[in-house]
């Protein structure tokens with residue numbers, strides 16, 4: 001179909017409600033083909049320019065949802081694409097599809113809209129909405145919801161435990177493919193985006209395309225049968241690799257006694273953070289050392305390398321090429337800040353000389369940012385973390401998910417999630433499984449002062465994606481705390497150049 005024919009087909013669909021008389025009959029029969037005559041018009045302003053958008057909201061992505069409000073998608077399309085127009089280099093048939101998930105804290109997330117749900121931190125300017133910026137750049141936006149760890153049905157069963165959220169995102173990708181050609185947007189150019197838990201899910205979507213692990217659950221929900229791989233993923237501070245994140249945390253904060261623990265509670269992006277200051281006692285320090293040793297073994301077993309082929313290993317004392325690699329990423333980030341005119345002289349862990357960052361003291365860095373989480377950081381011994389709740393099942397709210405914490409549990413009779421469930425939720429493990437289709441392009445950002453997880457987590461994720469043949473753009477933006485969507489122009493420049501580079 002050429003461009004003119006495609007536009008005419010779209011116009012016919014819009015006129016009849018579902019793409020001609022015979023398609024209209026299909027639409028009645030197939031609840032997963034939306035009625036395209038039902039939309040609202042929204043005018044959005046981005047960078048002083050106004051854009052008219054058709055909004056198709058709350059469309060179900062599976063035939064048998066457990067949580068209809070979350071297993072749904074909002075679709076936003078520039079009006080120009082229904083009129084044969086173009087935005088930049090894109091038109092209805094070629095427009096990439098931006099797929100942002102709104103997940104935070106592994107909590108339930110309703111489909112995103114063109115207005116940010118999360119208010120900016122006190123004293124900071126509101127960030128532009130990523131989907132609105134995407135539309136202004138000519139992307140079609142498909143914003144899926146996802147179930148999360150606190151959802152419970154009326155009969156008391158938990159409905160959003162791992163791996164529910166990734167299953168929902170996959171169902172949404174399949175739904176897009178099911179509707180390919182009826183809707184503007186190129187389903188072979190889906191670019192996923194997310195922050196924190198949402199960043200982990202975005203990475204997992206890119207790591208686990210078409211993997212059979214999810215098939216039974218997708219089928220039970222009535223997801224369509226279609227591919228669920230994506231073209232590219234953007235992940236801000238992904239809280240991933242949960243099977244080894246505790247070890248990575250102890251490796252990074254080795255020897256630090258004080259932690260400033262932040263209890264996060266959140267519903268649909270209303271974040272509450274409460275700080276608790278504590279000290280690791282001697283018994284905890286022994287556990288910390290055990291976890292750190294575990295990390296060294298894990299890293300050396302992975303057998304990953306840098307772009308230029310240097311092995312990302314560690315020595316028993318925690319030093320070695322992986323640490324040097326992360327220090328180099330910090331150094332590059334500091335250099336950028338210095339070049340932009342920032343004064344870094346008070347940092348304490350950077351060696352500066354005549355406008356150059358010459359060396360990074362990684363232990364000094366860790367002391368400087370400080371440890372935020374108690375021990376273990378993710379699989380709490382008292383089942384107290386959000387991740388413990390993520391790894392519950394339909395009957396049990398909270399479980400362990402690492403053998404270490406199960407062994408040291410303080411909760412009598414505490415259960416442990418099975419290895420298959422942990423893997424289904426883990427981008428690192430899916431990247432190591434040749435049966436997955438891996439996104440071709442990855443962009444990972446983790447702020448230099450983000451202590452929610454170790455810097456080793458994004459570094460290893462990047463190396464694992466690269467090993468599967470992906471192009472990976474990894475950086476640790478200077479001074480950025482745990483957050484995302486703070487560099488949207490750069491994000492869409494990257495996405496556009498990946499799309500342009502692969503015709």
Ligand code: DHB
Nearest residue numbers: 104105106196197239452
């Ligand atoms: C998030 C932050 C965390 O520290 C964590 O352990 C899980 C999720 C978040 O912000 O999404």
